[in-house]
């Protein structure tokens with residue numbers, strides 16, 4: 001089962017490598033990983049999208065929590081939450097027909113064309129993992145995809161619940 | 166008042182002294198010469214020059230296991246640091262506190278493949294509790310204080326501190342600031358058991374018909390042996406220890422049913438298999454204990470107390486998990502027993518003890534002696550006899566390790582010192598040296614094998630230099646006995662590379678290093694030889710005992726079986 005783990009940790013050199021090392025050392029999966037500073041510059045926030053059964057997930061959260069740099073860990077998928085990913089897709093847009101089609105599909109998905117070249121369009125789209133995957137697959141039916149860059153998922157709990165130091 | 170200004174290297178030695186470090190085990194090299202110069206100019210901390218950095222880590226480790234105080238290692242960048250890896254991993258697997266001061270090339274050179282540059286923090290990352298890249302000379306004392314605090318608290322473990330050469334520069338002097346009251350916001354090690362869980366656990370314990378108290382290294386690390394013994398007596402329950410937990414309750418105590426697991430007693434493994442309640446204290450259901458996890462104690466309710474949440478339900482799922490310091494949780498359990506008015510009587514577990522005493526009659530540690538061949542078990546018994554059971558026993562890894570664990574009942578915690586988790590051959594001798602430095606007036610023996618001893622035998626030179634008179638008793642079976650045993654049992658007796666065809670003359674070797682060497686090869690001479698070895702107090706004695714090379718360690722769990730599926734002897738299963 002797919003899970004999203006949120007980690008609040010010290011913004012220190014080596015902290016990220018400990019997290020990544022832990023996942024590979026213990027044969028936990030990483031589907032995507034996002035990391036950046038928070039509003040409080042001494043803290044970083046990591047979102048990891050992973051999968052595994054309940055027993056593995058329990059080990060993942062406990063093992064991450066055990067790292068000295070880690071302040072808090074939460075499994076976002078346990079309760080209502082919002083998840084977002086951003087994708088940049090570069091596609092071939094050779095003729096009017098494909099150009100119109102790419103624009104139409106982008107509109108439906110509420111994407112933006114952010115760069116236009118002689119024969120290419122670059123589309124930007126945000127959404128959850130499902131939306132982005134289906135966008136890419138639909139685009140690929142209409143034209144040739146040259147490059148896809150996905151940011152990986154970030155997530156936050158709905159309502160009052162917050163992950164803070 | 167003028168504030169004292171010191172160079173990084175002097176800050177380091179001063180901080181170590183203030184943190185009450187007695188010994189540094191180390192080896193010099195380019196990146197740490199400033200530290201060595203600072204060590205030379207002070208007399209609070211003694212440096213022990215080893216002959217190989219791996220031995221330094223095991224010496225620090227042995228010192229720590231015997232005293233409870235965090236050992237310190239110093240090594241130079243590159244090969245000095247990489248030589249420490251095995252010892253760091255050994256300490257990590259057994260949760261032993263250790264601080265490794267790792268020299269590094271100057272900050273300006275880091276990342277450029279400089280001479281003797283290795284990323285030791287990266288190399289050691291999976292086998293440390295934590296590590297620090299110290300980059301500012303001002304930070305040195307407080308980074309050290311943090312390193313010791315992390316190494317010693319919570320679930321203990323090794324901590325690596327990387328020190329680039331430029332921050333040790335004798336010309337750059339800064340004020341000495343050391344804050345011993347360490348707080349780390351992301352780290353909170355003092356945990357009490359959850360009161361609801363304690364209540365649940367006590368309810369189970371009070372109503373148990375077949376209770377087993379199963380304890381591990383956590384009891385030793387927490388200095389909780391007395392408390393454990395009191396709890397076991399109060400419950401009148403049988404108690405079994407893991408290999409790491411031996412000495413948690415006296416090996417001579419009536420309630421002690423022996424070590425459990427792969428080479429444990431029949432009564433311990435049978436009791437586990439038949440228990441209705443298992444109270445696990447500071448033990449981690451290692452695969453050398455459980456045998457096949459799916460077949461492990463299917464009818465028992467498991468109460469698992471551990472400081473490390475990741476240890477709980479990692480292999481065997483716990484029904485009542487309790488995260489907390491094991492001494493604190495035992496006090497909570499006692500208090501709850503008081504509150505529910507618990508009283509045990511002579512009848513408590515009467516039927517259960519009857520079962521256990523039946524299993525005891527299997528006499529699973531019995532062995533046959535021979536007229537002209539020394540059995541390895543006999544050697545351990547002789548060592549027990551001539552040390553009054555009071556020695557610190559350090560072992561290497563192999564059959565001799567299991568014989569030592571089986572035939573030397575440990576009365577006290579910290580008396581039995583072995584690499585249980587990693588199983589590091591070469592651990593025993595340097596570990597014994599660390600113990601002897603801490604307890605020069607006690608018997609300290611290294612029970613080893615002809616294979617293991619050769620993995621750190623060069624330390625005989627260190628023993629001469631610092632006058633460390635340990636007794637080495639080698640159960641010399643002319644083979645890698647434990648490997649050979651598996652080859653006998655699983656590989657049709659094909660002894661692929663388990664036979665040592667070119668052993669040195671250990672007696673001459675000991676003498677060449679300036680020590681006393683003895684060889685014994687007849688059962689009639691054994692007792693006198695061991696007696697003599699322990700009577701020599703001020704010299705290192707190497708006793709090379711030629712033992713039966715065909716002996717196997719029994720009992721032994723049947724592979725992939727339940728916890729109590731065991732071979733008692735060749736061809737005899739229970």
Ligand SMILES: Cc1ncc(C[n+]2csc(CCOP(=O)(O)OP(=O)(O)O)c2C)c(N)n1
Nearest residue numbers: 563564565588590614615616617645646647
């Ligand atoms: C560093 C290391 N290498 C290999 C092993 C695998 N191993 C376990 S026991 C053993 C044989 C040990 O031989 P010896 O020290 O003579 O002890 P014996 O079993 O003969 O008593 C070996 C090779 C190990 N535990 N450690």
Ligand SMILES: [Mg+2]
Nearest residue numbers: 614615644646
């Ligand atoms: Mg041997």
